[in-house]
Amino acid sequence: MTQSAQYSAALHPVLDARTLGRPVHLLAPFARKFGADLSDLLRQGMNRRYGTRLAVAEARMAHRPASPSPRWQVYGLAQGRMGVAVERELLLRLLHCRYGVGSGAVLDPAAIPFTATEDRLARRLGEDLVAALAQRVQAGLAALAMGPQPDGEGDAAVQWLAQSRDAVGAWSLVLTVEEPGWGLRSEVQIGLDDAWMERLLAQLTTGRSQARRERLHAEARPLAGRIPLRLSARLLRRRMTLGEVMDLRPGDVIPVSFQTADVLIKDSRLFTATVAEHKGGLWLTAFNDAA
Known part of the structure; x- marks a missing residue:
């Protein structure tokens, strides 16, 4: 492929007909939502346990041919x-934290052989990520009912199947994880198959329709019902002389009686109202225009 053809392909990506009419534009805010979920998980779990500062710096959805990992x-x-793919440098740093090796140690992933311990950590970390993403897909862009669950709680339905060099599905959620103290910037990818992408897009469509209905319902109300005003009463x-005020001491009682209250918006007096007591509370009733 010539350089001009590569430049043209970058500017004009091939359109996927399966995304037509789907809320693909909501995938970016969805990715950011999950990035915030994962930052919460890291803060509640690994950061608290190991004193690290791991956080998600970027989160995006990528639609591209499956890249080998x-x-x-x-x-x-x-x-x-x-499917979950975690860069080895991040896995090795987490292993060093778990087994008490100094976080400042120089790591060269190419020079360190794979171990069964690293494999177990990768599987467990993947289970936690998949469980958290399934929870976020179910909620869509709405707030999670109970917040993200640390340490894989609630992931009983997640089952490890195999290890593969091929990504799962054409869509991936790409997360960039940073740890400033280590100078670490590592990438985590979570691939979704067609069934999960269909479920995600359906959930985003439902949420978009609900938001549209709520907006239309709000716009259908009269203008007077859509402008919030804060009333104060x-x-x-009570008029008192300066001498009476100077004579006041802690415990003194000033007799008062509620009669007519002024109802204001900011400093504008709009109504008068009668103060009434009901079930131990004070209520305003019998509103009249202020003279």
Whole structure:
């Protein structure tokens, strides 16, 4: 392929007909939502346990041909499959934290052989990520009912299937994880198969339709019902001489009686109202225009 052809392909990506009419534009905010979920998981789990500062710096959805990775962990769920690929430098740093090796140690992933311990950590980390992403897909862009669950709680439906060099599905959620103290910037990919992408897009469509209905319902109300105003009530005034005020001591009682209150918006007096007591509370009733 010539350089001009490569430049043209970058500017004009091939259109996927399966995404027509789908809320693909909501995938970016969805990715950011999950990035925030994962940052919460890291803060509640690894950061608290090991004193690290791991956080998600970037999160995006990528639609591209499956790129080979040294190790994809593939998981099965009731609704389909997901795959997780974590860069080795991040895995090795987490192993060093777990076993008390200094975080400042120089790591060369190419010079360190794969171990069964690293494999177990990759599988467990993948389970946690898949469980958290399934929870976020179910919620869409809405707030999670109970917040993200650390340490894989609630992931009983996640089952490790195999290890593969091929990504699961054409869509991947790409997360950039940083740890400033280590100078680490590492990438985590979570691949979704067609079943999970269909479920995600359907959930985003449902949320978009609900938001549109709520907006149309709000716009259908009269203008007077859509402008919020804050009312304040001035319950009483009492004239006292300066000498009476100077004579006040802690415990003194100033007798008052509620009669007519002034109802204001900011400093504008709009109504008068009668103060009434009901079930131990004070209520305003019998509103009249202020003179």
